[in-house]
Amino acid sequence: MPLQFGVDQFCTHPDRYVANHRLGLITNPSGVDSQLVSTIDRLQQTGQLVALYGPEHGVRGHVQAGEKVATYRDPKTNLPVYSLYGRTKKPTEEMLAGVDTLVFDLQDAGCRFYTYLYTLLYALQASAKYQIPLIVLDRPNPLGGEIIEGNILDEEFTSFVGYPIPIRYGLTIGEMALYFNNVFEIHAPLTVVPMTGWRRDNYMLEQDMVWVPPSPNIPKIDTTFVYPGTCFVEGTNLSEGRGTTLPFEVVGAPFIDAEHLADVLNSLDLPGVRFRPTTFVPTFSKHQGQMCHGVQLHVLDRRTYQTVRTGLCLIETVAQLYKEFAFLTPPKEGQRHFFDLLTGTDQVRTLINNRQPLTSLFVQWEDQQAKFRALSEPFRLY
Numbered sequence: 001m002p003l004q005f006g007v008d009q010f011c012t013h014p015d016r017y018v019a020n021h022r023l024g025l026i027t028n029p030s031g032v033d034s035q036l037v038s039t040i041d042r043l044q045q046t047g048q049l050v051a052l053y054g055p056e057h058g059v060r061g062h063v064q065a066g067e068k069v070a071t072y073r074d075p076k077t078n079l080p081v082y083s084l085y086g087r088t089k090k091p092t093e094e095m096l097a098g099v100d101t102l103v104f105d106l107q108d109a110g111c112r113f114y115t116y117l118y119t120l121l122y123a124l125q126a127s128a129k130y131q132i133p134l135i136v137l138d139r140p141n142p143l144g145g146e147i148i149e150g151n152i153l154d155e156e157f158t159s160f161v162g163y164p165i166p167i168r169y170g171l172t173i174g175e176m177a178l179y180f181n182n183v184f185e186i187h188a189p190l191t192v193v194p195m196t197g198w199r200r201d202n203y204m205l206e207q208d209m210v211w212v213p214p215s216p217n218i219p220k221i222d223t224t225f226v227y228p229g230t231c232f233v234e235g236t237n238l239s240e241g242r243g244t245t246l247p248f249e250v251v252g253a254p255f256i257d258a259e260h261l262a263d264v265l266n267s268l269d270l271p272g273v274r275f276r277p278t279t280f281v282p283t284f285s286k287h288q289g290q291m292c293h294g295v296q297l298h299v300l301d302r303r304t305y306q307t308v309r310t311g312l313c314l315i316e317t318v319a320q321l322y323k324e325f326a327f328l329t330p331p332k333e334g335q336r337h338f339f340d341l342l343t344g345t346d347q348v349r350t351l352i353n354n355r356q357p358l359t360s361l362f363v364q365w366e367d368q369q370a371k372f373r374a375l376s377e378p379f380r381l382y
Contacts, residue, residue, distance in 0.1 A: 003208040006137030006193035007033045007105055011042045024051040024099035028059055030107030030214035039105045051099055055119040056085040057215045090122035104136045107214040108173040110143035111228040113161040113342050121180050127188035135191045138174030142224040145170050145200030150308040152368040153344030162344050166372050167308050168228050178379035194381050203302040217247035226297045229311020235339025237326045239292050243282030250280050252294020255324040262295050264317055272305030274298045312358055319352050
């Protein structure tokens, strides 16, 4: 059966869901149907679309990570575009005026610190508060739906890059909506429009669909497999490859010996991956314009590759080898380390700073993964 997204099912029979409703759409360029027609265009054809809402990176996907998204009028549709990554991240009553139903269509990366998850969570909270129905158009998890990795975030580290779920959670965006709505006791009027033709054991999604980058630095499905591990590098003085053609696939710094680092990492025999020495010069972000030496991660077996463990072992190894390595300090006194917000705990940073192995932590996390699997099982649609 060919892969059909939630938007395909929704637009085939829109009257089943939104007869005569005025629609607000949370989306970006990744919101397309199976023929790559924009969800904005599909819904505008119904004559019911009245407002757009932009997550991080914006409705048109042109804004770099962390930059605020403006509220403006979309030049193509002339519809108002309300920012969900600016002064407020949650739809307000004023933003929702004149909207009967909210529709959510964003491609997720299958990873806890990808902010679209919390755009979804806040949309659910607004839906519950104002009793405006929310329809989530389901999309594939590019990492598949079998494997769960990492810890469940400690609640004290909750932020817009993390709530209490595992780092790699193995649910689709629609399943995640059901999980949030029930386990977090939001109780929004939620409908999930499912896909057809997607399997949880599909680790080669590019064979079934054309990948539209959901954000500027997730250009390929390959990127999504390394991202849940190498994104931790953002909390250090290493470059995670922003400003190169291989964001999150290359990691390095001016002070690293690439050949030696690759040899040490390959000696760890981490499953499903090889490290190749490389050099690169970021055009922006950390070490802009400087020659960085490091490694490129080549995922050879997506089924056995442990992305979270690999990323943390990489950082642990660099910290052991190079005194120049450092975790970035918080910009203001009293703020959390960004690395801790990403890992959802301060244990990882503490162990690395004290040169103690992370192995025992990985074992502890297995119980948390089993707990989440049991909690999330009722919300699996496929």
